[in-house]
Amino acid sequence: MTGKIRTIAFDADDTLWQNEQFFRLTQERFVSLLSDHAERAHLEERLLDAERRNLGHYGFGIKGFILSMIETAIEVTEQRVPASVISEIIAAGQDMLSHPIELLEGVEETVGQLAEAHHILLITKGDLLDQERKLAQSGLGDLFDGVEIVSDKTEAVYGEIFARRGVSPEAAMMVGNSLKSDVIPAIGAGAWGVYVPHDLTWALEHAEAPTAHPRFVKLQSLTGLPALVDQLG
Template sequence: MPSARKIDLIAFDADDTLWHNEHYFRLTEKRFTELLAGYAEPEHLLDRLLQAERRNIHQYGFGIKGFTLSMIETALTVTGNTVPSSVIAEILKSGRDMLAHPVNPLPHVHETLEDLAGRYQLVLITKGDLFDQERKLAQSGLGDLFDGVEIVSTKTVETYRTIFTAMGAEPGAAVMVGNSLKSDIVPALEAGAWAVHIPYEITWALEHHDETPTDEKFRTIRDMGELGGVLAEIG
């Protein structure tokens, strides 16, 4: 007899949904402002850095490598191309340190995924650098719990529809779980899926989204430990 439940597939964002990530960017930005303290105030430096990231994201994509290149560009700009080579070396070291940072899963992530694996199809859908995202997934110890892993350049309505279809699920039978309203929640809802928002303590400026969705398929929870209750409610 076929199952009467509504959900067949659960998709998860990675950074700041399964493990800490944005925290390391903020620490590196602080170090960046310290390195260039003699040239500009921290707020000015961070504003120029954000402008560089916004310009460069279509060329460099999301992730640490693009962030590091944007820091170097900003350092050259604010110093009139006179930034000492020692500062450039420190910026590069900061980027390497980020690429080696430990992977710390967020509360209730591992046990929740273990509980859901085998009962639903689980797929990871994340933006970022291919090698870095693969590294973090491997170090997290979560990789074997997923039926599929998709590392994409952007998250759009078409991105979600394509992945859900490839996994054999209709959008209406899929749930997207993530911390970013802009990338994880809104386009998934527009694709016809359910969406569960788990806010993270820090949101990157380019991921800000001011309007809270009113879609009946939208839910917000405090942490991954509450996901099971939402799935039970959906059916």
Template sequence: MPRITTIAFDADDTLWQNEQFIRLTEQRFADLLAPYTDTPDLNDRLVAAVTRNLQFYGFGMKGFTLSMVETALEVTAHRVPGTIIAEILASGRELLSYPIETLPYVDQTLDHLQSRYRLILVTKGDIFDQERKLAASGLAEYFSAIEIVTDKTVATYERIFAQHTDGAAHTVMVGNSLRSDILPALGAGAFAVYVPHDLTWSYEHAEEPTNDPRYRRVEHLGHFETALAEFAALD
């Protein structure tokens, strides 16, 4: 197989923490609504609303916040007080300002790779929020290209690999989502390394492509170069 020259990284929950703040907000949402509803599947209702609204709002904290408001109205038959809606909106704004905490081995891995590979960032979500997180992370200088996209599909990766790499066959995609980072990148012809995160949104789950020779799973980025060596051995 061709020599790898480019490594593409996902951002949220691959380079820095993200889902943990959403989980905290979900708990805050449940606490706020507890006096007004005894809906047993409140979180499932919220997740369903977020998923349903992806076609309208896309991925990101703003869509999540609007889905919280929508769910609050639904489960209380529109009886939820305006003060609670205001607090839900405030919790959504907090999601757009939380501190950035990079994950273990991120800085060391990027620093070690940048002299030997072209590094690019491929993340989805709200442009304003993703740009804020990237700036706060201090990692922007590692990447020769940054792509913030509305969704990650085979077509998305085909475009990005054609524009920023020597081709999909020379590229590795790294991420924590099987559905968004791994499967479509493999479908576009790239290699892929799955780095699971303890907290991953159920929407992003999928079956691992364990029989694909271009796929590897590592427990953290400290083991990433092992995967690269295994890909090289396929030549």
């Protein structure tokens, strides 16, 4: 492997394949089910509060989202939510857990090209079984030299991954759609942070871009990553 950048780590959800759009569709279904009990804005606010409150209990992912919807339904109906609504919410979660993977444009070609000369990692957070399912269905698994599925992405987590895998942070970059999870903590751990925005981003992943930092780069598309790596090399 040659060049300045030797290790390239990718986020998964909404960086390699669609994810947030399915949460939004399920949230629409949730709002419709409870439309007789509360206004849309109130339901969305209460659901977000529940998700934030429950992160420490359930972590990130579909299962925690479903449990937060059930909790919100019980709260807004003052424990009078019909069993049929709870059943619908559970069914919506099961639909999400079985939805086929939709790769984003140019992902397979871009990751494949970079894998020819670089050490490629997948670093993703969320439910272990669901993330493993999505990776297996994506057809990208053979392109990665290592896969890390973590409960959260922090500077300490990135530092531990880099150290355990013998990765020099200054010769590594983390690529993802979340400033809060993919970019800022990776930069804090000494790596490059490459921000590739997605049209949809969960409210709890919003953060200010570290535009003044010398190791921060924003790309409009993942397809621009090989040229960036060549430039840095």
